[in-house]
Amino acid sequence: MKTLRVGLCGLGTVGQGVLELLQKNADLISLRCGRSIQLVRVASRTEKPQVDLGNAVFSTRIEDLLEDADIDVIVEAIGGSDTALSLMHAALKSNKHIITANKALIAEHGNILIPLALAANLYLGYEAAVAGGIPVIKALREGLAGNQIDRISGIINGTSNFILSAMSQSGDDFDTALQDAQKLGYAEADPGFDIDGVDAAHKLSILAALAFGMPLHFDSVYMEGISDVSVEDIQYARDLGYRIKHLGICSMDTKGLSLRVHPSLVPSGQMLANVEGVMNAVQIESDALGSSMYSGPGAGALPTASSIVADLIDLARGNTGDMYYNNEATMVGIEKIKTAYYLRIPAVNKPGVLAEVARELSSHGISIEAVTQRERNASQDVAVSWVPVIIITRQVMEDTMNKALASIQASDHVVGKIMRIRVEAGDTHKHNVG
């Protein structure tokens, strides 16, 4: 069968990973897909690449790839937005398939790009855009294609998970953990994209579009980052039997679709609670299979290349069926989401305060699941003597909680900002019986 001829744009981390993997496993890949996959051209703005390109022709002009009629597919490994987007449009116009790891581009421009590719009968592969090397897009698109998907919750940003894991394991505060992540190359110099949840929201919107057959709804994702989570919260949560994880969650029910990215308390016994460091994991709840989970490295040159090469192999084998079916649903805003809550209320250390808080919650119909009143830490930054009151509530609608918290926050007995973190006990992937 005819060789699949590849043009690679970009020789950064991802591009070099693709190059390395296609070279290293060339024979294996040929055996597995019954035809060879050959890198014929590489384009990069770097004048002299310090890597062995094999038989591939190097160019500093992207146009050389587009103009080469022998190239079947473009691997976009430029990253960023503008140039990559232009490249995608140009590739489609040049009748070339595209494979990319660019989550921002798919999340923000997929509603244009995907229909364009479908109309042109071209493959647009983006397995690498979500959860790095974990084949979770394939699981949704194919492995679980007979299932109605109800909910997806995932640890889909390795930087945030690394920071929360480090805070949990070492007791370091957020800033120290962030600096460690930066030293280790797990966080960018400007980490906002990761720690504020934008990257996770990009990935979540892609998963939701596939799961529910819908256009991408990146703009509808509710986002909260991890920078307000304190070491104390992590410790209190642990004492109550929870871990704090930064989750991307999408769920569909009769009210509609909700999309949200925020820190969450997850019961310690659940698999998702035990995903540490830069690892990613995606848990899918679906009607036939129930709860299944997919975990592994969410970033890095070779894990990302693993997904890009899997897309190339799919293309080589002719496995390019999409499952775009243009469904639509009402979007459910965060204020209509029902979850349990963890509350940390810095309160004056005197009798009756806890009773007052409980009364206020109760007056809004909010039940308390667990409560502990802790000695505060050594820091003396608040003038009056106070203790953090830690409460886990039962499930309640977010807007009801907002009203209750506004009342409690206004009380004379509350001496600082109330911390509130949602508790996600709704998933059932305990891997446990009874």
Added chain:
Amino acid sequence: MKTLRVGLCGLGTVGQGVLELLQKNADLISLRCGRSIQLVRVASRTEKPQVDLGNAVFSTRIEDLLEDADIDVIVEAIGGSDTALSLMHAALKSNKHIITANKALIAEHGNILIPLALAANLYLGYEAAVAGGIPVIKALREGLAGNQIDRISGIINGTSNFILSAMSQSGDDFDTALQDAQKLGYAEADPGFDIDGVDAAHKLSILAALAFGMPLHFDSVYMEGISDVSVEDIQYARDLGYRIKHLGICSMDTKGLSLRVHPSLVPSGQMLANVEGVMNAVQIESDALGSSMYSGPGAGALPTASSIVADLIDLARGNTGDMYYNNEATMVGIEKIKTAYYLRIPAVNKPGVLAEVARELSSHGISIEAVTQRERNASQDVAVSWVPVIIITRQVMEDTMNKALASIQASDHVVGKIMRIRVEAGDTHKHNVG
């Protein structure tokens, strides 16, 4: 596009699950694969099925399905061996694709059936044969197709995992846990197939064949069941930081391929150690991706149907590329496998015994990682006063360990059979950094 027309053989648990799922999600499936999948005929030896067959024609003759030229694909949900095998051969002769959940059949007859199907350009789908609804065959065949696979270790028999989990959680002994599993429908009346490791060996040989592009080597799988694992072993292991799991493991290195199914100590912090009850999980180590894990329900009507319908959807979409490439490798026997060991040595309770055991191990070049000498339990079934000496060794070749244990077992100070369980610390899927 033309409807994919399905004939279903068998209306037991699996067959009814397929029927239910194809009916319930018919519209969704059509949308997702761009053509409809229609059940046109159902065959079962049961005269009057108590289920709604929709528009499907019922028959007690399997031949009616084979003779129907309109049927594209046969779903084999008969189970067992002889009839199912005849059906497969007949289906291939009748130019029909086949989808099955029958692990025994694929493991024991796949070397005939798979090449026959390939030669006839027919699809033989068996995603449901391993790990129930978890799309792990798809992950190996497609998602990780760019990777060289190094090792797979999996909890692939839900019955055994349920029993070990129950023993661990409740402190019940093996027989009680087995009876509970039988009451709950998680174990057969004759549970040998599951608890002796045969079922896991079937599945492991299928995973290995896909991972390494080899024929099926069911006969080469080393098998040990779980019936010798005691509650005490589970407790001692936990105290030392391990869980006992029944694992299927295949690994390839320069010496060759090893295939083994046996109880294993897994470090408590690893994801695999935390898969409980009837859940399954498969962990794959590969060169580009590193360690990834796939977990979920390993059995049951609808999870199994989820995989069968996924195979139907692959067929409907034309995604039937195999990765059979007829590789071969030397088989490495269990005696040449290097692992660490957990040893429970019932020894006379007097000074110097531990030193003697340590000396004997040392004389075979075996180092000790950890040792504890326990008060024995209340039971007085051994006449002399004795204690179990618990040892975790460093890695050593199995045949060296066999020699050392033969010497130790022969000692006057050892009063009962030595228990030995392999320790699998080799996998790296801790989902942890640093």
